Amino acid sequence: MKAFDNREFDFSVKDFERIRQLIYDHAGIALTDSKRELVYSRLSRRLRATGIGTFAEYLRLLESNNAAEWEAFTNSLTTNLTAFFREAHHFTLLAQQLQALGSARPIALWCSASSTGQEPYSMAMTAIDAFSSFSPPVTIIASDIDTQVLETAKKGVYALDQVEKLEPALVRRFFLKGTNQHSGMVRIRPEVQRLVTFRQVNLLDARWPIQGGLDAIFCRNVMIYFDKDTQLKILRNMAPLLNHKGLLYAGHSENFYHARGYFKLRGRTVYELDPAFLAQPKHPLRTT
């Protein structure tokens, strides 16, 4: 029986519940009831692309562990909204943090939900400005679960309107403007791109291919898709990766109060390691 009329594909409440469970188990994304239409519209494209006639059959394909379809399924259900220098105050603080660290040793940053790349490239531009050098002692690992956004991020090519709100001098310094068939596009300068390495990481995984000794983790506007238990699990895994003075940058509507004991608010959605965490006797970064 059809749950809604005039649909191209049958989409029952049971289908939605199953999809909801699958994406929650795989990516931690907790879809509310209000996302039902969105799910229908995004996954209808997968049904058309695979030539499958019903959601029930599509679910059978997923449940047969078809790796390529799992990737496309996950990519379809993520929300990738981002922008250059989004939440600008974080980049002011990052610049101060980098200047305070200086060039005594290499600095490592992780952007843990990098989407199409605007966020890690903004971190790289901040590092270049902070050290007044196109070769700052900074490396940035940028990751996301979504392989499609990572491909866009690696290319570093964006529509001109993405940089419209940025200062013209900054755009001239860090972007190349497209001409002829590339007009209306900008490309990140290779000197900026060089600082960023992209890789796929699912934050829900128990282990990540990310080395410790990080000075900052940007984890912005992704935790909102997870429930508190999932957030806590991720934050517990992030804490040991930070240097003892490292900072965790969160999104504007996210708070990690439930992770006290691991993280402590430093101000305006920026967290530092909780002294209680650093004092743990077995913690490798303990200060005493």
Ligand SMILES: C[S@@+](CC[C@H](N)C(=O)[O-])C[C@H]1O[C@@H](n2cnc3c(N)ncnc32)[C@H](O)[C@@H]1O
């Ligand atoms: C709204 S975007 C935020 C982008 C950027 N951090 C910002 O604040 O502008 C959320 C990103 O989180 C990613 N994401 C969702 N679930 C994830 C998971 N389990 N592991 C890693 N990334 C995930 C999505 O693919 C998406 O690109």
